Amino acid sequence: MDNNPKKQHYRSLERKIRNTIILMSIIPMFLISGIILYQFYTAYHKKVYAHLGELILKHKQSIDFFLIEKLADIRFLSNTCGIMDLADESFLQTRLAEFKNDYANVFVDIGVVDETGNQIAYAGPFKLGKASYTDADWFQDVVKNGHVISDVFLGLRGLPHFIVAVKEGVGDQSWIIRATIDFVKFNTLVHSIHIGETGFAFILNKKGAFQTKSLADIIPDEERQMSFYRGDFDPTSHHQINIIQKDNSAGIHNIYVTAFLKDGDWMLVYQQQTSDALVALNKAFKLTLFIMFLCAAIVIVMTYKITTKIVRIIMKADHEKQRMNLKVVETGKLASVGQLASGVAHEINNPVAIMVEEAGWIMDLLEEEDLENSDNKKEFIRALTQIRTQGDRCKQITHKLLSFARKSDAVVEDVQINELIEEVVSLSSQRAKYGKVQIELNLKKNLPLLKLSPSEMQQVLLNLINNALDAMEKNGGLLSISSRLNNQRIEIDVKDNGQGIPESNIDRIFDPFFTSKPVGKGTGLGLSICYGIIQKMGGEIEVQSVLNEGTCFRIKFPFS
Amino acid sequence: MTTANILLVEDEETFIETMAKRLNKRDFAVSTASSGQEALDMLANNLKIDVVILDVKMPGMDGLETLQAIKQKYPLIHVIMLTGHATVESAIIGMKKGAFDYLMKPCEMDILISKVNDANDAKRLHEEKIQTARIKEIGKSVESTRDIISSLS
Structure with a gap:
């Protein structure tokens, strides 16, 4: 079927339009969103990093400061007090109380250790007494470096803590002051x-x-x-x-x-x-994605709708255009073609007559000759007969050509066109039945009489009906013939639902010798003759055709 | 039945020659003329012509004029019009003006001959009628003369 490529054409058109619209709207959208999102991502990252960096830096500084300060406190204690004072536990108690008061209970206890690692004096909540720190890491460090801030360890008391210690010495004698920092207090610095x-x-x-x-x-x-x-x-x-x-x-x-x-x-x-x-970023990201996909979905849905609509409009327009592919025959062109045709026909007729005549003469002579024994006699006769047959064929063609062009003096009568139509239809009904074509008549009653030559009008109608039957030859169909009054004119439609006339042919169907039938099947003069006759009778003929849907010939006659 | 004496009038020489030969071969006595005027001249000299085969379209005096002239001078001679398609109408006019029949070129010899024979027969019949009419008239006049004589005597 010829319908499929057409449908495919529209479908591919639809696809093209749709894809273009979708790409053109979605690509920029994704691009812009992507770029903005990326910028936002980088900026936000930077901000988060900067914020965290700042925060940690501050904490680092405050922790460092805290440790240094604690060290400085102990150093101050060791600088200001002699070993005699420090060895006095009650003195230490007083200092610890002062420290606790001044530094919000950061110091848990204070001890004084001699250079061998034995505790001389202790102030604090634990009963550590004369503990020995000789093997403790911090003791090694403080002896070496003069001061220490130890790692956290459990120590003798079995609780996590760390120690700040300072070494002090007068002469040969040296001692070490160590203080325990409250682990919980220290933790708050970090845990905040x-x-x-x-x-x-x-x-x-x-x-x-x-x-x-x-x-x-x-x-x-x-x-x-x-x-x-x-x-x-x-x-x-x-x-x-x-x-x-x-x-x-x-x-x-x-x-x-x-x-x-x-x-x-x-x-x-x-x-x-x-x-x-990056929770805020993620939220923004999700929101953007959601909006983007929502927009994309809307674009796609709308595009589908719009494209379908557009293609439907285009389809309709095309169809309309094809329907409007109405052919009103140009008078001038065909008139000159007609003149040419009649000239050619006439000039050719005489030579053809002579040829046929000569062939006949040879035939006559052959009968006289004693050719009975000749093998060629049959051939001679066949050839001569053929010349005669072909001459006849020429005669048919020139005859038709001339009837297209002639200025007829056919007898004009008052004719009721409906009767004429019915007559012609009854002539064609046998062929129609054979071709599975149903004929539908739709004649307006009481039409005014027309002045025309009935025999010629019959010829026109017969020609149009035969063409319609030819067009529906393959599958049968419906031939509808109607007559009506329109605008002071009588219109006769001969309409079939056959194969239709391709657009490329519609300009030429009234041209003499134009035919779509195979060689030898049609002379291409039928419609030319119809046109000639209608024209002569003062009427008009036009044709509308849609491929694969059918053809309608319309004849219009003005009535007086 | 005697065969007809035919006069072929046609401007196309080759056509006329061949046709004459073919008709001759069928035992017709054929004379030819290549124009209307020549045909009229020949008729004036030779009264033995029974049937004229006349082309409609000729230069100079055309077929219809020639027909009219022939019919005027020799009403008994039958004329068969020979025509191309373009001139069918003129052939019809010709028939109205007294032509016996018409033929389309190129024509079948058999058809031509049958028409010629028809024309000839018609002419013969016509002539016989005229003859019998004449004889009757003579008979009447003889009778009337006889009556006059008898009444006189």
Whole structure:
């Protein structure tokens, strides 16, 4: 069927329009959203980093300051008091009370240790008495360095704490003042860093032990090393803060902000899940995506609707255009063609007559000749007969040509066109039945009489009906003939629902010798003759045709 | 039955020649003329012509004029018009003006001959009628003469 490529054409048109609209609207949308989102992402990242960095830096400074201050306090004590005073436990008690008063209970106890590591005097809540610290790490360090801030350890008292100690000496004699810092108080410095739902801070020493309240249940063993958080960050770096992002062993992406404390002995680590840190960004991201996809969905749906509409309009317009492909025959053109045709026909007729005559003469002569024995006699006769037959064919053609062009003096009568139509239809009904064509008559009653030659009008109608039957030859169909009054004219329609006339042919169907039938089947003169006759009778003939839908010839006669 | 004496009038020489030959071969006595005027001249000299085959379209005096002239001078001679398609109408006019029949070129010899024979027969019949009429008239006049004589005597 010829319908399919057409449908396909519209479908591909629809696809093209739709894809173009969708791409043209969605690509810029995604591009703009993507760029803005990216910019926002970077900016927000920077902001979050800066904020965290600032926060951790401040804490680092305050922790460092806290430790240095505690050291300075103890140093002040050792500088201002002699060993005699310090060895007096009641004196120590007074100083501890003062310290506690001045520094909000940061100091838990104070002890004085001699150079061998034995405690001389002690003030505090624990009954440590003459404890020996000879083997303690901090004691080794303080002897070596003169002062120390120890890592957190459990020590003799069995509680986590750390020690600030200063070595003092007069002459050969030296002693050490050590103070215990309240672990809980110290912890608050770090624990106050708590952001979002997952942000928290802790301190690690070089050995990977927590220097703040134990988070062993949160941080797995392998992550309790500075190296895990450090990257290429080291205490000598001029940056005080380092920020990295990486997955932890549980596969959660985290931001780690680190800072060294105590000249690199400790590390302050702030850890937060990236998604938590960037929660606002994520929200914005999700919102943007949602809006974007919503817009995309709307665009797609609308495009589908609009495209379908557009294509339907185009289809309608095309159809309309084809329907309007109405052919009103140009008078001038066919008149001159007619003149030419009649000239040619006439001039050719005489030579053809002579040829046929000569052939006849040869035939006559052959009968006289004694050719009975000749093998060629049959052939001669066949050839001559053929010449005669072909001459006859020429005669048929020139005859038709001339009837297209002639100025007839056919007898004009008053004719009731409906009667004429019925007559012609009855002539054609046999052929119609054979071709499975149903004939439908739709004649307006009481039409005025027309002045025309009935025999010629019959010829026209017969020709149109035969053409219609030819057009429906394959599948049968419906032939409808109608007559009506319109605008002071009688109109006769001969309409079929056959194969229709291709657009390229419609301009030429009234031209003499134009035919769509195979060679030898039609001379291409039928419609030319119809046109000639109608024209002569003062009427008009026009044709409308839609491919695969059918053709309608309309004849219009003015009546007086 | 005697065969007809035919006069072929046609401007196309080759056509006329061949046709004459073919008619001759069928035992017709054929004379030819290539124009209307020549035909009239020949008729004036030779009264033996029974049937004229006359082309409608000729230069100079055309078929219809020639027909009119022939019919005027020799009403008994039958004329068969020979025509191309363009001139069918003139042939019809010709028939109205007294032509016996018309033929379309190129024509079948058999048809031509049958028409010629019809024309000839018609002419013969016509002539016989005229003859019998004449004889009757003579008979009447003889009778009337006889009556006069008898009345005189």
